[in-house]
Amino acid sequence: MSTQIILPRVMQVGADATKEIPNILAGLGCTRPLIITDKMMVQLGYAKTLQTLLNENELNADVFDDTIPEPTVASIQAGVEKARDGNYDCIIALGGGSPIDSAKAIGILAHFGGTMRDYKFPRVVNEAGLPVIAVPTTAGTGSEVTRFTIITDETNDEKMLCVGIGFMPIAALVDYKLTLSLPPRITADTGIDALTHAIEAYVSRKASPYSDSQALAAMKLLAPNLRKAYHNGKDTQAREAMMLGATMAGIAFSNASVALVHGMSRPIGAAFHVPHGLSNAMLLPSVTEFSIPAAPDRYADCAKAMGIAKETDSVDQANQKLLQELRDLNSELQVPTPEQFGIDREHFLELMPTMAQQALASGSPGNNPRIPSDNEIVEIYRTLWA
Structure with a gap:
């Protein structure tokens, strides 16, 4: 093929x-x-x-x-x-x-x-x-x-x-x-967006050897340098690595498509005016946890490419390290929860079924290794308030 x-x-x-x-x-x-x-x-x-x-x-x-x-x-x-x-x-x-x-x-x-x-x-x-x-x-x-x-x-x-x-x-x-002039908040949001692109391209059902090569290379550049660029915007080596990694991640997902994170992110952005990278960051840990059972080897590859798991780690060990890293990254880069962003909880809960339908209609969830139902998307949205 x-x-x-x-x-x-x-x-x-x-x-x-x-x-x-x-x-x-x-x-x-x-x-x-x-x-x-x-x-x-x-x-x-x-x-x-x-x-x-x-x-x-x-x-x-x-x-x-x-x-x-x-x-x-x-x-x-x-x-x-x-x-x-x-x-x-x-x-x-x-x-x-x-x-x-x-x-x-x-x-x-x-x-x-x-x-x-x-x-x-x-x-x-x-x-x-x-x-x-x-x-x-x-x-x-x-x-x-x-x-x-x-x-x-x-x-x-x-x-x-x-x-x-x-x-x-x-x-x-x-x-x-x-x-070099980007403030920390935009550096964080766009950087996690790029990392999400690379991960989703690699686990996408439309992935190919070409997109895999771009996605893995992007993760190797992005993961070790995102914190550096966030804490010191004048770090030219980190900035250069982030820029190249983001472009490679873009090439990867343009040719393999994004998946569930992006499908669920767009309705949050549209309804509550959350910047795209930020809504991706809010969702990435929960969606990854939901999706790992359908592609454990692929997610383990991501953890190893990001440098947070050893080649000798088991698939389960690598995936646990990946989930912990995504949570730690959000914490260190001060990614707010929906509540901290200022979203009204009752309004969010009321819109969850509509957002789930919009997410599925976008087509992106169909590329996910584990394809969710409407109700499963609603439950993932609900975890953002846990």
Whole structure:
């Protein structure tokens, strides 16, 4: 059985990779870019630095900075109107997962029209929209190398999963120096998000030898360096390892798919506005405990790749160490419980059946080694309050 591998056409990885943008645009035949980013990237000066670099190479770029965390249909539509009005031939997506996800969606809608819901899974979007050059500034989402985007329909608080080659950036510039200013909270949330990507890709029912190689390599980079980057954001070696690990984890899950953690995470984010990486972190220990009986050897491999279990440990010993590490990691990185985040318990319990249905409808739980029922998903949600 063969496996189709989808990657960006161009990847530039390492310190100062962003300085190659003019050359990459020339290679792609693009001369009229629109920078899609958020207001924080403007405030930090990253957008201006990019514009200056382009100007020095006789390229002019406008900036759209109205993307929002956890992008919505309305925020995407504003970007679509900007992209349609400017006669742009490509998009430079600058920022974390939200600006990059926004840029992917805007690139499709600006080119083909329609509404975001028209492109929701199970539709697979293989048509190419405006080409997207992704410049990530967090080490977490892997969105720069994935064929997915997540957009919230604010009318019903549904996080819509959109899938297909059409959402894959044409180029990715992975420059760890852009992460040196990240605060500890974002470092933690995006880092655990990346670790979740690697673990879920490895245990996914759609895993392949190729995605396995990327997932294991990602875990080896992420697990020993996440705490270091969290406690000392100026640790360049840790930052570089996290950035490369996050990108490799993105490649892994883009080609093997995510599983139950992500399926259950999206409804929490949509209903209670919990950042995506944070809701993943809340769920990862409980979902892992639920799933281990169906793939004990695979989870043991994860523990060994992460460096928390010895090669001589039994499968059961390795898995117990994995569960303990995931709990300890959440504790040290101060991942809040839903209650500590400020979620109302009764409201959460009331929404659990709806969230379970949304999780199953996303398709991601079907990739899990142990496929849950509605009731089992509800019970996992309930454990978050234990």
